[in-house]
Amino acid sequence: MYIQKGTREFTLTNLALFAAGFIIFANLYITQPLFPQFSEEFHVSPAVASLSLSASTVALSFSLILFGSLSEAWGRKRLMTFSIFAASFITIVLAFSPSFEILLLLRVIQGIVFAGIPAIAMAYLGEEMDPSSLGIAMGLYISGNSVGGLSGRIIMGTVTDLFSWQVGMLFLGILSLIVSFFFIWALPASQHFEPRPLQLASLTKSLFSHLKDPGLVCLFGIAFTLMGGFVTLYNYISYKLLDEPYNLSTTIVGWIFIVYLVGTFSSAWFGSLSDRFGRQKVLLVGIMIMLSGALLTLPVNLIIKILGIVVFTFGFFGSHSIASSWVSSRAKSNKAQASSLYLFAYYFGSSVGGTTGGFFWSSFGWNGVIAFISAFIITSLLLAVILNLSSRRTEN
Secondary structure, three states, rough: OOOOOOOOEEEEEHHHHHHHHHHHHHHHHHOHHHHHHHHHOOOOHHHHOOOOHHHHHHHHHHHHHHHHHHHHHHHHHHHHHHHHHHHHHHHHOOOOOOOOOHHHHHHHHHHHHHOHHHHHHHHHHHHHHOHHHHHHHHHHHHOOOHHHHHHHHHHHHHHHHHHHHHHHHHHHHHHHHHHHHHHHOOOOOOEEEEOOOOOOOHHHHHHHHHOHHHHHHHHHHHHHHHHHHHHHHHHHHHHHHHHOOOOOOHHHHHHHHHHHHHHHHHHHHHHHHHHHHHHHHHHHHHHEEEHHHHHHHHOOOOHHHHHHHHHHHHHHHHHHHHHHHOOOHHHOOOHHHHHHHHHHHHHHHHHHHHHHHHHHHHHHHHHHHHHHHHHHHHHHHHHHHHHHHHHHHHHH
């Protein structure tokens, strides 16, 4: 019996995975609004400060493949539970980092344990949800990601102004531990998961088999380029808004991230639209919306710049919702591994784009950052067109 929209199991499943997404993404992005503070306190450049995020995302990207394979043998819920508790505990330890080097080491370890949620959660939904309810369920899960990313940034920005970034990490780590207990209670046990013996040779073979599907390869490329552009904007917008002519406080800059709420709406809404109108059309529209938002951040006027961030965020989360659910449905077997490859590209793009964007910021300012982001988004658009053509040939 698959989980269907309107049932108690559907509600509990989505609340549980929403909570898991909240924990992972609140803790993943806690350092992003702190880059200017790290630059000042530890005397590092913006690109080096961004490593406090990129170190986690690159460790996460590689670990996703391992965790996705392990979950095929050990089960979904067990690994997801380990992930959220370990991630919460490490955030508490981060508050006591004596140096930037130790902080980076802890963030690498944290990036590894983060991997237990994203690919496995997507595979869990792909296995347990009724196909007619998968689009909206995936959208709701991703909306938890956006709320988590938003909350982590706002909490850190506000508490850093009031107290210190160390107090902010203690607060968020304890909150995450509390939410983790709710996850254990609410998530139903897997009903359609069939464990396989952990045979690394066969798992590796099946992993690479996904790369023979041109449609999946396009989706992996879209993940890399969309996330690379998205993280780049949010990595360096703080430097722009804290500087002339805006001179905003860390708290105000942190609260600007409340625009993440439009991602909560767009991811669920785009998922619903894809069920009605098809993924092909909706994905193209989402990517074009994202590009429009990036260009809107070029004017000096603060209101227009914030509007651009809103539009950019709306398009990103909608596009990510469509692409991620497409991977789950296109992969006919080993869904966790396919999701792992998608998210490997997603977070590797975050690491590459997020750090490389720092050199564009230092050399060319905000115009250079937007040129870099636009190149990534246009590449995503081209890949989406190729994906649509490939899908039509497959259907025919």
